[in-house]
Amino acid sequence: MDSRLKRVVGSAAVAQTSAVALAGAPIGLIDLEKRFDNVGAVLGLSLDIRAGEFITLLGPSGSGKTTTLMMIAGFETPSAGEITIDGRSIVATPPYRRDIGMVFQSYALFPHMTVAENIGFPLRQRRAPAATIRAEVDRALEMVRMPGYGARYPRQLSGGQQQRVALARAVVFHPRVLLMDEPLGALDKQLRDSMQLEIRRLHTELGITFVYVTHDQEEALVMSDRIAVMDAGRLEQIGSPEELYDRPANRFVASFIGESNFLSAIAVGTEDGVAWSDVCGQRIGAAAAAAPLGAAVTLAVRPERLAFADGPQDGAARINMLRAVVRDIVFVGETTRTVVEAEDGTMLVVKQLSRAGPRRHAPGDPVLLRWAVEDTLVV
Amino acid sequence: MSEAVLATPLRSARAPGRDWLLRAALVGPLVAWMIAFYALPVVAMLLRSVAEPHWTLDNLLRLGTDGVAMHVFLITFRTAAIVTIATAVIGYPVAFALAQMSRAWANPLLLLILLPFWTSVLVRTYAWMVLLGRSGVLNELLRWLGLIDQPMRILNTSLAVYVAMTHILLPYMILPTYSVLLEIDHTLPRAAAGLGATPFGVLRQVWLPLSMPGAAAGAMLVFVLSLGFFITPALVGGPRDMMVALLIQQQVDLVNWPFASALSAALLLVTLLVLAMVHRLLGLERVLRGGRR
Numbered sequence: 109m110d111s112r113l114k115r116v117v118g119s120a121a122v123a124q125t126s127a128v129a130l131a132g133a134p135i136g137l138i139d140l141e142k143r144f145d146n147v148g149a150v151l152g153l154s155l156d157i158r159a160g161e162f163i164t165l166l167g168p169s170g171s172g173k174t175t176t177l178m179m180i181a182g183f184e185t186p187s188a189g190e191i192t193i194d195g196r197s198i199v200a201t202p203p204y205r206r207d208i209g210m211v212f213q214s215y216a217l218f219p220h221m222t223v224a225e226n227i228g229f230p231l232r233q234r235r236a237p238a239a240t241i242r243a244e245v246d247r248a249l250e251m252v253r254m255p256g257y258g259a260r261y262p263r264q265l266s267g268g269q270q271q272r273v274a275l276a277r278a279v280v281f282h283p284r285v286l287l288m289d290e291p292l293g294a295l296d297k298q299l300r301d302s303m304q305l306e307i308r309r310l311h312t313e314l315g316i317t318f319v320y321v322t323h324d325q326e327e328a329l330v331m332s333d334r335i336a337v338m339d340a341g342r343l344e345q346i347g348s349p350e351e352l353y354d355r356p357a358n359r360f361v362a363s364f365i366g367e368s369n370f371l372s373a374i375a376v377g378t379e380d381g382v383a384w385s386d387v388c389g390q391r392i393g394a395a396a397a398a399a400p401l402g403a404a405v406t407l408a409v410r411p412e413r414l415a416f417a418d419g420p421q422d423g424a425a426r427i428n429m430l431r432a433v434v435r436d437i438v439f440v441g442e443t444t445r446t447v448v449e450a451e452d453g454t455m456l457v458v459k460q461l462s463r464a465g466p467r468r469h470a471p472g473d474p475v476l477l478r479w480a481v482e483d484t485l486v487v
Numbered sequence: 488m489s490e491a492v493l494a495t496p497l498r499s500a501r502a503p504g505r506d507w508l509l510r511a512a513l514v515g516p517l518v519a520w521m522i523a524f525y526a527l528p529v530v531a532m533l534l535r536s537v538a539e540p541h542w543t544l545d546n547l548l549r550l551g552t553d554g555v556a557m558h559v560f561l562i563t564f565r566t567a568a569i570v571t572i573a574t575a576v577i578g579y580p581v582a583f584a585l586a587q588m589s590r591a592w593a594n595p596l597l598l599l600i601l602l603p604f605w606t607s608v609l610v611r612t613y614a615w616m617v618l619l620g621r622s623g624v625l626n627e628l629l630r631w632l633g634l635i636d637q638p639m640r641i642l643n644t645s646l647a648v649y650v651a652m653t654h655i656l657l658p659y660m661i662l663p664t665y666s667v668l669l670e671i672d673h674t675l676p677r678a679a680a681g682l683g684a685t686p687f688g689v690l691r692q693v694w695l696p697l698s699m700p701g702a703a704a705g706a707m708l709v710f711v712l713s714l715g716f717f718i719t720p721a722l723v724g725g726p727r728d729m730m731v732a733l734l735i736q737q738q739v740d741l742v743n744w745p746f747a748s749a750l751s752a753a754l755l756l757v758t759l760l761v762l763a764m765v766h767r768l769l770g771l772e773r774v775l776r777g778g779r780r
Contacts, residue, residue, distance in 0.1 A: 183677055203680045204688075216678035220696045229692075233683035277682065 132160035132317030133194045133284035135180065140189035142175050149175040151341040153189070162311050162318040164328040167338035168364070173321045176338075177287050180319065182206050193285065204233070209278035209286040213293045215270045217262040223249070223273050224258030230281040248276035251310070268299045275310065285317045292327065304330050325365050329353070337361050359487045362408045369414070369456040370487075371407040371430075375399035382426070382481055388451040392428045394484035408485040411445070411459035416468070417478035426481040432456065434473045448475060533755075536748035546749040556734065556750065560757075563730040566648060566720070567713035573653040574709050578660035579702060583694065585661075586668035597665070600658050608655060612719045615651040616642060619723065647723040655719060656712060660705035667701025668694070700769060707765050711758055 135157040142150040150172040157163050165173035178184040180191060182203030191198055198206055217226050224245050231241045249255050252272040262270055271291055278286055288307075292300045308331050311318050322328055328335045329349040336346040337360070345357040356362035359370065373385035373392060382393040385405055392407060399405050417429060432448035435455070439462060446458040446469060458477065469475060536546045550556050581600075585593045603611055618624045619642040626638040641647055671694070679689045717732035724730075731754050738747035 181681055183681070203677075204683050204685055206681075207683070208681065210678065210681040212674050212678060214672065214674050216672065216674040218675060218679070218693065229679070229684075230682035233685075233688060281683065 131284070131315045134159040135285060135317060135319065136190070136192040136195070137176070137180075138190040138192070140176065140179065140191065141187045142172070142179060142184060143187045148341050150179070150186075153338075153341070153343055155336055155343065155346065157317060157319065160315050160317055161333045162308070162320065162331060164320045164322060164332040164335045165338055166322060166325060166328040166335050166364070167344075168323055170340070171323075171338040172341040173323075173338050174289055177289055177319060177321050180285075181208055181210050181287055207281070207283050207285075209281070209283040211271070211274050211278045211286070211288040211291045213290040215262070215267075215274040217270055217274055217277075219262055221261075222258060223254075223260050223262065223265070226262065226273060227258075227277045227280050229277060234281060244280050245276075248280040251279075251313070252276045252306075267295055268303065271295065271303065272306075275307070279310070279314060279316075283316065285319065286314075288318065288320045290322050291320075292322075292324075300327070307331060329365070335365075337364060339364075356408070356485065356487060359406060359408070362485065362487050367411050367457065367459075368408045368487075369411060369454075371409070371450070371454060371456075372452065373405050373407050375401060375403045375405050377401060383486060385486075387430060390428075390430055392430065392484060393426065393481040394486050395482050396484075396486040399486065405486050408487045409456075409479055409483055411457040412443075413479050413483040414456065414458040414477050415460070415479065416458070417476040428479050428481060428484060430477045432475055432477055434469045434471050434475055436471060437467060437469060448477065532748055533752050534748075535744050536746075536752050539745040539748075546745045547752070549746065550749055550753055559729050559731055559734045560753070562728065563714055566645070566652070566716075566728070566730060567710050569649050570652045570656060570713045571706050571710045573649060574657050574660040575702060575706055577653065578657055578705065579664055581657075582661045582664035582668055582698075582701075585665050586671075600661055603655070604658060608718055611655055612651055612722050615647065615654070615719075615723055619647050619650070642723060643725040645724065645728050648720045648728050651719050651723045652713060652716060656709045659708040659712065660702075663704040663708070664698060664701040667704075668698045671697045703765065703769050707761070711761060714754060714758055714761075 135155075137153055137155040137157070140150055140153040140155075141148065153172070153176060165176060167173045175184060179186050182198070182201065186199060193206075193208075218229065221229070227245045227248050228241045231244055236244070245258065246255070249258060252275055254269060254272050254276070257265070257269070257273070262273065265273065274291070291307075292303050295303060304327060307318075307320075311331075320328075320331065332349060334346060334348055335352055337344040337352065339360050345352060345361045347355075352361060352365050356365060356368075362368040362370075371387050371392070373387045375383065375385045376391070377384050381395065383396045383399060384391050384393050385399070385407065386392070387407070394407055430450060432450045434446060435449050436447040438445040438447070442462055443459050444462045446460070448456050448458060450456060456477070537544060539546075585596060588596070616623070620626070621638045621640070621642065623642065625641065626635075629635045630638065675697070676689045676693050679693045680686075684692060715732055716730060717736065720728050720730045721733050731750060735747045735750045735754075738744075738750065
C-alpha cells in the first residue's frame with residue numbers, strides 16, 4: 109500500500125524518471141490449469157511473458173485465452189499451477205491488491221460517474237490526495253487524446269471514446285501490467301485500425317507489459333511483439349508474428365494465422381536439406397526435417413506464394429511445380445483469388461494482386477502452379 | 488440506449504394519426520371503467536368534506552386543530568418511516584444475496600418470498616397474533632429457555648405493528664431492488680476490484696449507487712402502502728397505535744362522513760406529496776421503470 113501510494117504521489121512530479129523505474133513486470137504462467145465443473149478450460153499452460161513486452165493470446169472462442177487473462181487479473185482462481193509477477197506468486201492475492209490494469213470488451217465504465225471520476229477511481233482507492241488525482245486524470249486524458257472530456261458521462265461518448273477512457277483508467281495508477289480482453293471487439297473496422305495503432309503507441313510510451321486477448325489474427329499480427337496461439341486450452345505455438353506466419357508449428361497455427369493450402373503427400377527422401385515428397389506423382393520439395401520414407405505428410409503453402417507458370421521449362425532446381433485445373437476466379441478488390449483443383453481433387457487457392465485488363469484464366473483451363481521450395485512447409 | 492436507437496425508425500415510419508382509433512379502442516374501456524368506478528366515487532367522496540352539511544371549509548380546518556387527528560397522522564408517518572427503514576435494512580441484503588446467486592438457486596428462493604402474497608393479509612396478521620400473543624409461540628419459547636418468568640407484552644404494542652407490517656411489506660422492497668441489481672453489468676464490480684476497490688469499496692461505490700433506483704422504488708412502495716395500512720395495526724397494535732385508515736373507519740362508524748372525507752383527502756394529498764418528492768429527487772419515471780434510462 110505504502111509503495112503504491114508513493115508511486116502514485118511521486119509520479120506526477122517525476123513523470124520522466126518514474127516511467128523508467130516502473131517499466132513492465134515479467135509474468136510467469138507455470139502449468140496453469142482451470143476446470144469448470146471438471147471441464148478443462150485451460151490445460152497445463154506454461155508461458156514466460158517478458159518484462160515490457162506486448163504479448164497477445166490468440167485463439168478461437170473456447171481456446172481458454174480469456175480464462176487465462178481472468179486468472180492473471182484474479183477474477184478466476186486456477187485449479188492448478190502457478191502465476192507469478194516479478195517472480196512472486198500472486199495466486200493468493202485478491203484482485204484489488206494485484207495492481208494490474210484491465211480493459212474489458214464492454215469498457216466497464218461506471219455509468220454513474222463522470223469521465224474524470226472514472227479515471228480517478230483507481231487513485232481514490234489508493235487514497236491519493238485530490239490534487240494528485242486531478243493532475244493524473246488530466247495527464248491520462250491527454251495521453252488518450254481526450255483532454256477536456258472530464259465532465260462528461262460515459263453515455264455521452266462514442267464507443268471509441270469510451271474505450272479510450274477505459275484505457276486511461278486502466279493505466280492512470282501506473283500498473284506494471286495491463287490486461288486487455290478483446291478491447292476493440294465492439295468497434296467498427298476503421299476505428300479498430302486506428303485504435304490498434306493508438307494502443308501500440310501507448311505501449312511504447314508506457315513501457316509496461318501488455319497482455320492482449322483477441323480472436324482476430326490480423327489484430328494480433330499488427331500489434332504484438334509475440335503471439336501465443338491457443339486452442340482448446342493448450343498453447344499451440346508462441347513466437348513473433350513473422351515466425352508464426354512463416355514457420356507455423358502445426359496445421360492449426362498454419363490455418364489460424366493467415367490462410368494456407370494443404371496438400372497430402374508421401375515422403376520420398378531428403379537431399380541437400382530439402383525434404384522431397386510425392387504429390388500426385390510430382391516431386392515437391394520442402395525446407396524441413398526429413399520424414400520417414402513412405403510416411404504420409406501434409407504440406408502447407410500460403411496462397412500468395414503460389415504463382416502460375418508459363419510452361420514446365422522454367423522449372424529451376426528449387427522450384428515446385430504442380431498441375432491443376434481452374435475452377436473459379438474471385439475478384440476481391442486489390443487481390444484476385446483463383447481456386448484450382450489438383451489432380452487428387454485437393455482445392456487450392458492462388459492469391460495474386462489484381463491487374464487491369466482481361467482475365468488470364470477461365471474456369472476449366474489447365475494450369476501449372478509454381479512456388480519456391482522455401483515456401484513449402486511440412487505441418 | 489439501444490431501446491432508443493431501435494424505437495426511432497419504428498416510430499417515424501408510422502403515420503402519426505393513422506392508428507389513433509386503434510389506440511383509443513384499446514385504452515378506452517379501461518379509462519371508462521376507471522372514471523366510472525374510481526375517479527367519480529373518489530371525487531364525490533372528497534367533495535363531502537367541503538359540501539356537507541353545507542358548503543364549508545370547517546372539516547378541513549378541523550384537521551389542523553384537532554389534536555387527535557394530528558397525533559394519528561404523526562403516528563402514521565412514524566410507523567411508515569420505521570417500517571420503510573426496516574424493510575430496506577432487511578430487504579436490501581436479501582435482494583443482494585439473491586442477485587449474486589445462480590438462477591437455479593435464486594428462483595426457488597424468490598418463490599418463497601412471493602409465497603405470502605398468495606395468502607391474505609388477514610391470515611398473515613392472525614399468524615403474527617398467534618406468534619406474539621401472551622401465550623403465543625414467542626413467549627412460550629422464551630419462557631422455556633428460561634429467559635423470562637412472566638410472558639412479555641408484545642402483542643398490541645407498536646413493536647408488534649412494526650414487526651408484522653415489515654414482514655407483510657418486505658416483498659415490495661426485495662423485488663424491485665432485486666430486479667435492478669440483476670440488470671447491473673457484472674463486469675462493473677469486477678472492473679472496480681481490478682482497479683483496487685476492496686469488497687466493501689465495490690459495494691459502496693458500485694452496487695449501492697447503481698441499485699439506488701430499485702431500492703428507492705421499493706421504499707416508495709412500502710412507505711405509500713404503509714400510510715394506508717388498516718387491518719394489521721388494528722389487530723396487532725395497541726390503542727395508541729391508531730393509524731389514519733383506522734381513524735377514518737371510526738369516523739364512518741360515527742356517521743361523521745364529512746370529517747372522514749377530510750381525513751381521506753389529507754391522506755391522499757400526503758401520498759401525492761411523497762410521490763412528488765421521489766420524483767424531484769430521482770425522477771419518478773426512472774424509479775418506476777426500475778432504473779433503466
